[in-house]
Structure formats: structure tokens, C-alpha cells
Amino acid sequence: MFKKNWFNFILFFSGLIIVVLGFYFAEIIPKEQTGVMFGIGSSLFGVGLALTISNIYNKRHPEVATWKNIQVNDERNKLLRYKANNMVKNINQWMLFALAIITIVAKLPLWLTLSLVGINLIDSFLQIYLTNKYNK
Amino acid sequence: MKNRLEELRKEKGLTQEELANELEVSRQTISSIENERYEPSITLAFKISIFFKMKIEEIFIYEVQ
Incomplete structure (x- = not known):
């Protein structure tokens, strides 16, 4: 669980950093490249955030986590x-x-x-x- | 394949949901096995036999076609 959380945080922060860099370099590099940076960054940010929220929710509601686990592995x-x-x-x-x-x-x-x-x-x-x- | 799952479950006074939780499968799986719409894997068949403390062949009836 600890390793999983670290992975989610890395996704979350790397996404955030890429988006911020995209804004920072918006004037210097071509529009297409900043577009790609925003796209990749926001995707990583979104996935990291969603997984972190899901993990926190699962920790607080173990019965729901067990049910989900059964549904996935059934x-x-x-x-x-x-x-x-x-x-x-x-x-x-x-x-x-x-x-x-x-x-x-x-x-x-x-x-x-x-x-x-x-x-x-x-x-x-x-x-x-x-x-x-x-x-x- | 015919089986006695529903009969054994009712003997124990369990609901499909309770049995599913014991066996760590979904309620729909228990329902499908009982209605002979789904044949469980050998692992699940063993889990069921261990749960009811019976032999697999006492629960699942194999008929040679």
C-alpha cells in the first residue's frame, strides 16, 4: 500500500510539474509542444489524484474496498x-x-x-x- | 452440471450474499452456479467443498452424456 501511494504521488507531482513547466515555457517553445505538455501533465495529474483519492476512500471504507476487490477478482x-x-x-x-x-x-x-x-x-x-x- | 449448492446453503441458513462473502466471490456467481448457468473453476469447487466439509462429488453431480 505504501509503495502504491508513493507511485500515485509521483504521478500526481510529475503531472503538476509538467503542466507548470508548460505554462513557464509557453512563450519560448512552440504551441504544439506546450499543448503536448499540458495534455500529458494533466493526464498524469488526473490519474495520480484519482488513484490517491480512491486509496484514501478504500482505507476509510474497508468494506467497500473488499466488495470492489471481490467484484474485480471474481x-x-x-x-x-x-x-x-x-x-x-x-x-x-x-x-x-x-x-x-x-x-x-x-x-x-x-x-x-x-x-x-x-x-x-x-x-x-x-x-x-x-x-x-x-x-x- | 447439476449441483446441490442451493440445498446446502439453505440447510446452513445462509443467504446467497453471505455465502458469496464467505467464498470471496460475487453474489451473482453463487446465483449462476445454483441455477446451473455457470460451472465453477476447480479452485472454487474446492473452496465450496471445504466450506461445506463435503467431497466435491457430493456437491457437484457429473452426468456422463
């Missing part, structure tokens, strides 16, 4: 999540395939079609690789 819930993720992945793969065909029909640039086909291929290869890996 074997049926895990199975449902795997099933849902798998279904989403399958739908995404078909959507990418459909998009690739649309790019051909709409005569869009070839690199766009090839990128979509490439993503689909990477997806298929990763699936084969991971299936073999987990099979060992």
Missing part, C-alpha cells in the same frame, strides 16, 4: 470480461476489414488501405503468436 466476472473483450476484438477486426474495402471502393490513397490491412495482419499474427506462447 472468476465469473473475469470470464465475462474476457468474453466481452474477445467479442469487441472480433467486431473491431471485421470493422477494419470493412473499412479497408471502403477505402478501395472510395479510391482513397493506397497507404490508407495498406495500413488497415497491415493492422489486420498484425492482429492475426499476434493472435497466432500468443496462442502458441500460452500453449507452452
